[in-house]
Amino acid sequence: MTSDKSFYEFISNGVPGPEQKVDADNAIMPARKLAFSRFKELGLPTVKTEEWRYTNIQRFLKDAFTLAQEEQGAVTAEQLSNAGIPQLDSYRAVLVNGRLQANLSTLPSGGKITVSKISDAAGNTQLQAWFDKHPHLQSQPFAALNAALFADGLFIEAGVNAALDKPIHIIHVYTASANAFIQPRHLVLLHKSATLEIIESAIGLNDAAITFVNGVTEVVLEENAELWHYNIQSTIKNSRHIYHTSATQKADSRYHHFNFTLPSAELTRNNLSVALTGSNTETNLHGLYLATGSQHVDNHTFVDHLVANCNSNELYKGVLLDDANGVFTGKIHVHQDAQKTNAFQQNNNLLMSEKANINSQPQLEIYADDVKCSHGFTVGRFSEESLFYLRSRGIGEEAAKSLLVNAFAFDITDQVHIPALQDFLADKIRQYVAGAINN
Amino acid sequence: MLTIKNLHAEVDGKKILKGINLEIRKGEMHAIMGPNGSGKSSLSSVLAGRENYTVTEGEVIFEGKNLLDLSPEDRAREGLFLAFQYPVEIPGVSNLHFLKTALNEIRTYHNLPPLESKEFLKLTKEKQQLVDFNANLMNRSLNEGFSGGEKKRNEVFQLAMLDPKLAILDETDSGLDIDALRIVAAGVNKLRNADKAFMVITHYQRLLEYIVPDFVHVLYNGQIVKTGTKELALELEEKGYDWLKEEVHQKESV
Numbered sequence: 186m187t188s189d190k191s192f193y194e195f196i197s198n199g200v201p202g203p204e205q206k207v208d209a210d211n212a213i214m215p216a217r218k219l220a221f222s223r224f225k226e227l228g229l230p231t232v233k234t235e236e237w238r239y240t241n242i243q244r245f246l247k248d249a250f251t252l253a254q255e256e257q258g259a260v261t262a263e264q265l266s267n268a269g270i271p272q273l274d275s276y277r278a279v280l281v282n283g284r285l286q287a288n289l290s291t292l293p294s295g296g297k298i299t300v301s302k303i304s305d306a307a308g309n310t311q312l313q314a315w316f317d318k319h320p321h322l323q324s325q326p327f328a329a330l331n332a333a334l335f336a337d338g339l340f341i342e343a344g345v346n347a348a349l350d351k352p353i354h355i356i357h358v359y360t361a362s363a364n365a366f367i368q369p370r371h372l373v374l375l376h377k378s379a380t381l382e383i384i385e386s387a388i389g390l391n392d393a394a395i396t397f398v399n400g401v402t403e404v405v406l407e408e409n410a411e412l413w414h415y416n417i418q419s420t421i422k423n424s425r426h427i428y429h430t431s432a433t434q435k436a437d438s439r440y441h442h443f444n445f446t447l448p449s450a451e452l453t454r455n456n457l458s459v460a461l462t463g464s465n466t467e468t469n470l471h472g473l474y475l476a477t478g479s480q481h482v483d484n485h486t487f488v489d490h491l492v493a494n495c496n497s498n499e500l501y502k503g504v505l506l507d508d509a510n511g512v513f514t515g516k517i518h519v520h521q522d523a524q525k526t527n528a529f530q531q532n533n534n535l536l537m538s539e540k541a542n543i544n545s546q547p548q549l550e551i552y553a554d555d556v557k558c559s560h561g562f563t564v565g566r567f568s569e570e571s572l573f574y575l576r577s578r579g580i581g582e583e584a585a586k587s588l589l590v591n592a593f594a595f596d597i598t599d600q601v602h603i604p605a606l607q608d609f610l611a612d613k614i615r616q617y618v619a620g621a622i623n624n
Numbered sequence: 625m626l627t628i629k630n631l632h633a634e635v636d637g638k639k640i641l642k643g644i645n646l647e648i649r650k651g652e653m654h655a656i657m658g659p660n661g662s663g664k665s666s667l668s669s670v671l672a673g674r675e676n677y678t679v680t681e682g683e684v685i686f687e688g689k690n691l692l693d694l695s696p697e698d699r700a701r702e703g704l705f706l707a708f709q710y711p712v713e714i715p716g717v718s719n720l721h722f723l724k725t726a727l728n729e730i731r732t733y734h735n736l737p738p739l740e741s742k743e744f745l746k747l748t749k750e751k752q753q754l755v756d757f758n759a760n761l762m763n764r765s766l767n768e769g770f771s772g773g774e775k776k777r778n779e780v781f782q783l784a785m786l787d788p789k790l791a792i793l794d795e796t797d798s799g800l801d802i803d804a805l806r807i808v809a810a811g812v813n814k815l816r817n818a819d820k821a822f823m824v825i826t827h828y829q830r831l832l833e834y835i836v837p838d839f840v841h842v843l844y845n846g847q848i849v850k851t852g853t854k855e856l857a858l859e860l861e862e863k864g865y866d867w868l869k870e871e872v873h874q875k876e877s878v
Contacts, residue, residue, distance in 0.1 A: 569675070574712040577672050578726040578786065579700035579733070588725065592716030592765075 192246040193229055196330065212307045216317050220332030227326040239512040239544045240483045245425045245452050248395055250366040252334065260358050260390070265289060268356045268388040273605040275354040275384065276300075282359060283336035283369035293353070297344030298381065300353065303370060306340040311374055315405050319431040321458040321487060322401070328429045328456075331368045331401040338370035338400075343379035343410075352382035352413075352603060357398075359387065359424065364395040371402040375410035375438075382413040384606065389421035396424040404432035404440070408463065411439040413602065416455075419447035419613065422478070429456045434495075436463030443601065444501075446474040446482050447613050448620070453480070458487035461523075464494040472501035473597045473610075475590075475617045476509035476541075483512035488530075490523040490553075499530040502597055504590055505541035506621050516548040517558060524553050530560040535593050537567055537621060587618040625650045625687060625821050626790055632681035633670045640666045642846035643682070648790065651818045655832055656825045657857060658843035659865045664825045665709060667843070668794040672706040673699050687789065700726075701733040703789030707779035707796050714766040719778070720748065722766050723785050730786065747785065755811030757781040773804035780811040791815075792823045797831035809834030829861035842868055 229246070230237040260281050268279075278300055279289035285302045292300045306312050322328040339355065359367065375381055389396055406412055418426065432440055446453050459468050474482045488497045503511050513532045534543045547560035567589065575585035591598070591614050601607050626648040633641040640663050648654055658664050670677045671684065673696035684691040691699060714722070728738040739747070752759055757777055767775050776796050783791050793812070797805055812835055816822070824835060832840070832854060840857045842850040844865070849872050850856065860868075 568712075571712050571714050573674055573696060574708065574714070575722070575726075576696040577700055577706050577708075578722070578782065579697050579730040580722075580726050581697050581729060582695075584725060584729060585697075588717050588722070589714070592714055595716030 192250075195250070196334075197225060212313055213316050217333050220317055220329045221334070223323070224326055224329035224333055227324070227329060229326055236485060236514070240452075240454055240481065242454075245397070248364050250364045250395070250397060252366050260286070260289065260360060262289070264390060265356070265358070268358060268386065270354070270384070270386070270605055270609045272608065273352075273354065273384075273603070275352045276349070278339060278353060278355045280338070280355065280357050280369060282361065282365070283338060283357070283367050285337065285339060293349055296349075297347035297379075298342070298349055300339055300341050303335075303338045303340045303372065309340065309342075311342065312340050312372060315372060315374060315403060317403070319403050319433060319458075320460060321431050321489070322403070322429060325429060325456060327399050327427050328401050328431075331370055331399050331429070335368040335370035335401070339372075341371065341373045341381070341383070343375045343381050345376045345378060347376070347379040347381075349381060352384050355383065355385040357385070357387035359389045359396045359398070359420070360391060361394050361396050362391050364397075366397045366399065369398070369400045372405075373402065373412065373414075374405045375407060375412055377407045378409040379407075380411045382415075382603070384415040384417065384603070386417040387420045389424050392421050392423045394423070396421070398424065398426045398428075400426070401429045402431075404430065406432065406434045406438035406440055408435050409437040410435075411441075413441045415443045415445070415601070415603075415606065417445045417447070418450065418453055419445075420450050422449045422451060424450045425452040426450055427452075427454045427456075430458070431456075432459045434459060434461050434463060434466045434468065437465050438463065439467040441469045441600070442471065443597070444472040444474075444484065445610065445613075446472070446476070446484075448475065448477045448617060449480060451480060454483040454485070456485045456487075458489065459497070460489045460491060461495045461497070462491055464492050466495045468495070468497040469600070470497070470499040470501075471597045471600055472503075473594050474501075474503040474511060475614065476503070476511060477506040477617065477620060479508045479510075481510045481512075485512075485514045485516075487516045487518070488528060490517070490519040490526045490528060492520075492522060493524045493526070495523065496527040497529070498527075500596060501532045502534070502594060503532075503543065504535045504537060504593065504617075505543060506537045508538075508540045510541070511543040511545075513543070513545040513562075514548065515546075515560065517550070517560070519549075519551040519553050519556055519558065521552040524555045526553060526556040526558065528556070528558045532562045533593075534564040535567065535590070536564060583619055586621070587615050590614050590618050626691075627685045628682070629684075630682040631670070631679065631684060633666065633677050633679045635666070635677050640677075640846055641670065644843075644846070644848060646841065646848065648821050648823060650789070650821050652839065653816065653822045653824065653835065653837045655837035655840045655857060656823060656843055657827070657829075657840060657860060659869075660827070662843045663846045664827075664843050665794055668706055668792045668823075668825055671699075671792060672696060672704065697729070698733070700786070700788070701730045705783055705786055705788035705791045707776075707783060707791065707793045709794040709796075709798065711767050711775040711779055713768045713770070715768045717766045719762050719764060719766050723748070723782065726782075726786060751784040752781060754814055755780050755784045756807050772799050773801065776800060776804065776808055777811070780808055780815075784811065784815055789819070790821045790823065792825065794825045795827060796824070797826055797828060805831065806834060829857045832857045844868060844872060
């Protein structure tokens, strides 16, 4: 295939449509069909589409893909060990090419928190009530495509007042030996006053073929619920990722989301959006992207203040090396009724090479008159004086740069409440800096 | 310990050092004085290895090694320390973590195992008391939000922790009030011993009332134009630098 038209044709005609899908999810089949016609209507974005101006998605869709999912079997416990986070004590849900593998997983059981395949839970009325309903997903072609043709994914439900003793770690393993277009999908539903921590990460086992992942996670926080949601993106070079994470927050709920985009997927496009439908909510969106080579990292965020007295705070920081390209678009919409809103947004970048590039655009739309909102954007280079200061104390160049990148990222990593995850990230930063110096 | 021979250096094509000769032996305290722009801070920068300086002529031998061949970190590991005129603030790097990293990098260079946390903390406490450094500042980010005096005291604390053979203090006294100056000077005096040497760069004689030098050198126009004992500093305080400048120009015209 050589153009988006052919990718579009391939999706529309070349593969079985939703009506032919045989997964046991008949109850959500109408939703799939609806999504499919929505996708056809929206069409694929081009660089003329405002939200895709700085990310030419066409060039990432040129290759021939297959939607056929390879079944499990090839993944061994040893291969999985590379996907872990050392010292992390957690439940574990392992998904191979988007499908949950019970034999490789350790799921919470017997309590008020259930983790199941979305296909198995298709009859669940709660799932049906929320599935593909998030308002922000309705205009997103890739989200529509996912809803129509997603492979499988998780339905995580936490009952009233439920809490777990440790986080749930969702590990994606991608095994494709031929170019594959894989579409996982989750729905996370926390009922009143429930609390949960979720870490999601991915590994690719085969660098010979291209893995294109188009994932969607919907999050629903009922009154007073709290979710810590960590997304770690550190897969193989030959992979391309588009994620939509869309959350709905009801009154008094708290949502803490983290996007860590690390080397070395060639494309990462994150669409993160939060709809604040109840008052007195707290939303913290943290992002850290460390890009190298010719990586393209695009973060689109949208905080939708629909009602009064909500607080949102967003901090995205990036370090870019080599020819890496970064995009940040942060939209805050404060509706007329959303008085007493506090909405803050900050994007800071550190460029470590002449050729690295960042496009950052804050978009504030404020229709209420009694609000506190701010946004800021900085781009800087490495401080030579700081580097010299550290080196003059006997600290080698690599360790000094590592200290400085860690310091730059500190505002973000300091917010991580899981020590093993903090250590893991510090280690990733060390590796990133070491790679930068040895290049 | 340190031998500087005919050292010439420039920055952005501008000649700054024009033939410095200096010999420092262990246990000695040398003061470098001179008017603004004479090259005092440049000398310290060249010795510590600041990258925007280009050495065009001459050599520097430190403990038998060619100092100019070494990276800034290796100079520090060989026992050279520069107390900065303007210490850098690094938010997000804690003072303690920074010192531990530095200390262990130096130990690794000398094939020593890293210090155990317990030993490190013991050493920290000991040195912090020795140079009267506020313990509350140790867990804070490196120099972030420190007052001018606190930054300079942190330089002396680092000096105490890293225990170099040769310490260069670059205008450590400038901008300090008298109380802070006394504390800084007392710290330095406690660190003086028969094996350690100091090069104290200052614009003002005041510091030398608290840190008494063995030698005073006057730097002017990139060269050491006069060397004497502490009495020379007093003379400079009284008469200023103009008489020296005239002397130099007379010599040149002869």
